[in-house]
Amino acid sequence: MNTPPLYRQLANHYLDAIRSGTLKTGERLPSIRLMMEKHAVSLSTAVQVCRELEDYGVLEARPRSGNYIRQPDSAPKPAPALAPALDTSLYAGIHEQVCAVLKASQHSTIKVNFASAYCAPELYPLKTLQDNMIKTMRSDAYLLGAAGSTCGNGALRNILARRALASKTHLAPERIVITNGATEAINLALRAVTRPGDTVAVESPTFYGLLQILESLNLRVLEVPASAHTGLNLAALQLLLQGPERIKALIVVPNLQNPLGSIMPDANKARLVKLCAEHNTVLIEDDTYGDLVDSEQPLSTLKHWDRTDNVIYCASLNKTLAPGMRLGWISAGKWHDRVEMLKHTQSRGCEVLSQLAVSEFMRTPSYERYLRRLRKTLTVQREQMSTAISRYFPIGTSVTHPQGGTLLWVELPRRHSSMVFFQEALKVGIQISPGDIFSNANRFDHFVRIGCGAPYSPRIDEALQTLGRILKNQG
Amino acid sequence: MNTPPLYRQLANHYLDAIRSGTLKTGERLPSIRLMMEKHAVSLSTAVQVCRELEDYGVLEARPRSGNYIRQPDSAPKPAPALAPALDTSLYAGIHEQVCAVLKASQHSTIKVNFASAYCAPELYPLKTLQDNMIKTMRSDAYLLGAAGSTCGNGALRNILARRALASKTHLAPERIVITNGATEAINLALRAVTRPGDTVAVESPTFYGLLQILESLNLRVLEVPASAHTGLNLAALQLLLQGPERIKALIVVPNLQNPLGSIMPDANKARLVKLCAEHNTVLIEDDTYGDLVDSEQPLSTLKHWDRTDNVIYCASLNKTLAPGMRLGWISAGKWHDRVEMLKHTQSRGCEVLSQLAVSEFMRTPSYERYLRRLRKTLTVQREQMSTAISRYFPIGTSVTHPQGGTLLWVELPRRHSSMVFFQEALKVGIQISPGDIFSNANRFDHFVRIGCGAPYSPRIDEALQTLGRILKNQG
Structure with a gap:
């Protein structure tokens, strides 16, 4: 042993x-x-x-x-039979576990999927985007016959820069690179500023996809506690930054964090940007969810507070507009040239047709109208789901109340294991995201993430009742 | 100094x-x-x-x-004023030079482009592909509303596996991953089997894009001589493999190499595969051009000769079907799981629409008919270009005669500098690829690559005459 x-x-x-x-x-x-x-x-x-x-x-x-x-809730968990050889909090090693979870789901017949962070397809303006694609193709017979440029289509980059101004964020269009979703954007950001073996900090809990990216790049991971109210814990971060371990970069989702749904207060955003600059830690911002906030007032970004060009801004249209188009972007400031090189050698410029079709939509007032409608729909869906969870799940369950987005983060009474819950739910065709995969350190064993992207329905209600029953049967 | x-x-x-x-x-x-x-x-x-x-x-x-x-052709070149600090043959450092060349071209008004390896857009079946895209969208209103799976669309993977059988290559559909072009395929292959600092061998000359990928991954590059007739020089490779430097991987374009147009004889392919297996050097095969061979008989692949699952097969539809769709694929054998993980964390699954539209076309006999027509067209275009180059370029010029593809590799008399030639041509709106960027070791200073993807025309003839005049004026 x-x-x-x-x-x-x-x-x-x-x-x-x-x-x-x-x-x-x-x-x-x-x-x-x-x-x-x-x-x-x-x-x-x-x-x-x-x-x-x-x-x-x-x-x-x-x-x-x-x-x-404090008095423990219940009997302490027994120590695991075999202690791991590695300190799993420092090295990402989550990929296999995430894969096991995803593959188990793929091999089951899923009737109700609460594991998705996307909206239901019918909430996206797919008809308009299809029409735009057809129009675009008809207006340029040679569109599919030539490769696009590495940084992406100029029209789309202009629109993204103009829209960023609404959240007082200045992104130069010529320093935006269109990517295959935020995944590629974050991947490029990390490749640009780190080397294998470097340490990168993330929020805890964090989206498991991020932990997988970090693992694939052989980066060490430090998890910084985050709360559902104000996001990243700055005091904890400060301690870590002052510690002996050099933190090369920090990845933060300041707006509607996945899975917490937290929004960092402006004062925290400003302080975070300053802290990172002072410690020479590159701040990688993922603003994928910002546009899904309930309020009409756009949220500020970390980039807005950036005075030293130390923030790399990443975002995506995958959650807000069309998951099937795989469009994200990165504005890497002083690392732009390196990111452009990496994009060129990693996957070349993105496919042009979807960029044009999306630009066509985003430059019209319909886009804002669509987003307003989507936000209202999501507010209602989250509220309905949250009410049902409170009703059906065991006493002691607590649910986040995010001010936007598609996700709820549910804390079960400590006696429950989210992996057991996940397996039991899967057996009856219901998919959830077990808390375990949102950290390398097994911190969220009794949490689950529940997606609220689909309109509430009797089928969903019934599925939530079933989940509640499963938990109650677990004792 | x-x-x-x-x-x-x-x-x-x-x-x-x-x-x-x-x-x-x-x-x-x-x-x-x-x-x-x-x-x-x-x-x-x-x-x-x-x-x-x-x-x-x-x-x-x-x-x-x-x-x-032997007697030198002419006076030996003077030694460069400043010797480089690094042995450039060992470290890729070509990216900046390639960028300078590409950017110079972007900032010029190009009237005739001989730098492209693509066919002219009008040679691709774009109308059919557009129609397929429209049909696909109409048959599935939610297509753009959901992300595709990491490995790509099942129908396309089946078709690619079935087509590979024609060249006696067995690729299991479930171990194919659809990628953003061959660029991403090779990038994934290298990320799967190497670590920064490892040494990777390539053919010399080789496609500059490969050298850029290697540089971006911090890999050391060894260049192995290749000939326009039989491709990679196996004797030279053998010497290097027996040498003190561990060669982790070797990237080879066995069929219609870029820029040489060489096709490795079957015996050489078999021997190469065996050599690499013996030395535990992963063989990465790029078969992007194979389908453009003149003959109706499909060329064999390196993968066909592979008995130990030591060959990673990469290919692309960018040159043969539609550059704008960015579709490539990789069959990584025993490294499949790692490649799938890297694809998932690097860019996620490729956009589905184009995969479906392409499958729709490739599963019909029209696809083979189209390829036959394309091959014949390219044979004629290459012949016309080659004849004109022989006529207009200075005595002492020699041109390759590849048995397929879109490229000619032109050796100028030694007194010429391809970079000077490139600059002079650009001034009059003609773009060529200078030989310098096809190697890290400045071996091809008096070579140029000429693309023959466009139908021969008076405009092209005139441009070739102009190029000939520029060379003759250089003395």
């Missing part, structure tokens, strides 16, 4: 102290700094120890005060 | 010996092996010394015999 990783040894040390009564309920745990000094461990290990204790339900974080010992 | 690289120092040593008469015309140069022992240099340095002497026109390689001193 391998030796448990250091953080687990230390966590066990504190667990023993709590069980034996040496540390009592209500007492304060040594601060992270003290823990680092006392045990001669790194910042990330100390942070991980606290997470571990949190996971055991014996620790309560009180803002601006510290970590306090 | 920096010290010249070792290979240049040694080349100068031999040049001095030749100039002073110590080594006489007709005498044999020490063999590569002897040179390695005598000067305690690496295999790649010894090979580079021979290349350098070849470039000075003082060396003649006689098959199965060795390298002999």
Whole structure:
């Protein structure tokens, strides 16, 4: 048997102290700094120890005060039979787990899919986009006969730059690169500013797709706690930035974070941008969801607060307009030339037809009207789903109330395992996203992400009832 | 001033010996092996010394015999004023030069473009493909509303696997991944089997896009000589494989190599596959041009000779069907899972519409008919261009006679510089590809690649006359 990783040894040390009564309920745990000094461990290990204790339900974080010992909800989970050889919080290793989850879903007959972050197809303006594609093809018989330029179509880049102005974000059209979704945008950003082995910080929980990208690029991952209200925890970030480990880049979804749905307050955005600049940590912003906010007032971006060209802005139309078109973009500021080179050698310029068809739509007032309608629809759908979950799921369940988007992040009572829940649901044809895959550190074992992209219906209502029953049967 | 690289120092040593008469015309140069022992240099340095002497026109390689001193064509070129700090044959560093060439072209008004490897748009079945796209959209209103799967559309993968059988190549449809062109396919292959700093061998000359991919992935490049008749020089490869430098992968275009147009004989293909397997060097095959061969008989692939699953097969429809659709594919054998993961994290599944439209066309007999017509057209176009080049270009020019494809590789008399030629041509609105960018080692300074994708016309004839005049004025 391998030796448990250091953080687990230390966590066990504190667990023993709590069980034996040496540390009592209500007492304060040594601060992270003290823990680092006392045990001669790194910042990330100390942070991980606290997470571990949190996971055991014996620790309560009180803002601006510290970590306090609390009565565990239930019996502590038994230690895993085989401790992993690697500290999984530092190395992304989530890909296999995510694949297992996705493949299990592919091999099942799915009747109701709550695992998607997309809107239902009927909510997208597909007819208009199809018509635009046909019109575009008819007006240029040779369109399919020539490759597009690496950076993408000029008309679309202009429109994206003009739209960004609404959120007071200045993106020079000639420094925008059209990509295959935000996935490629973030991939390019990371390839431009990191090397294999570098450390990149992400929000925790974070979209599992991000963890997969980081793993594929052999990057080390540091998870920074985030809350459903204000997103990334800046105090925690600051500690990590001051720690011994050089953080090369930080990826943040400031608006309607996936899965939390959090929106960072403007003051936090400004402070975050400043912090990263001060520590020479490149800030990669993913603004894929911003346009799905309930309010008519556009949300500010991190890029808006950027004075030192240290923010790489990424976004996508996959969630807001047409998942099938795979259109995203990146504005990489001073790294533009490198990103352009990487895009050229990675996949060349994106296919032109969809860029033209989308531009045609986005330059008309219909686009804003469409977005307004979509936002209202999503508000209603989320509200209905949230009400049903509160009704059908066991007491002790709590649901986020994001101010936009398609996602709810559901915390189940601690006794539940989201992987068991996922498997049970799959057996009856219902797909959910288990919390486990939103972190490398098993922090969200009793969470699930529920997508609200589809109009509420008796079928959905019934599926949520079934999910509630499954949970109640688990005891 | 920096010290010249070792290979240049040694080349100068031999040049001095030749100039002073110590080594006489007709005498044999020490063999590569002897040179390695005598000067305690690496295999790649010894090979580079021979290349350098070849470039000075003082060396003649006689098959199965060795390298002999010969009378130089003209006065030896003066040594460059500043010797490069790096051995450019080992590190790709071509990207900036390629960009400079491409950007110069973008900033000029191009009247006649001989730099493209594509066919003229009117030679592609664009109308049929457009009709298929429209039909596909009309039959599925939600097509643009959902993302495709990572590996691509099942129907297209089946058709590609079935077509491969014609060249006796067995590709399992479920292990094909549809990519954004061959560029992404090769990028994925390299990401799957190499790490930054590894050495990858390529044919010399090779398509500059490949050198850019290698540079973007921080891979070291070894160039292996190739001939316009039989492609990759297996004897040279064998020497390099036996050398001290571990070659992780080799990228080969066995059929209608770009720019040489060479087709490797079957015996060479078989031997190459065996050699690579023996040396544990992954063989990455790019079969983008194979379908453009003159003969009706499909060419065999390297994959056909593969017994140990050591060949990664890449191809594309960009040259044969529709450059604007950006469809390529990769069959990565035992690396399939890793390639699928990298594709998923790099750009996700390709856009579905074009895959369906192309499948619709490729599954009909019209596709074979179309290819037959295209091949005949290209044979005629190449012949006309070749005749005109022989007529208009200076005495001493030689042109390849490939048995298919869109490219001619033109060797000018040694006194000409292809970069100067490129610049002069650009001034009068004619674009060519200078030989310099087809190698990191400046081996092809007096070569140009001429694309024959467009139907011959008075405008093209006139442009070739103009090019001939420019060369003659250069003296």
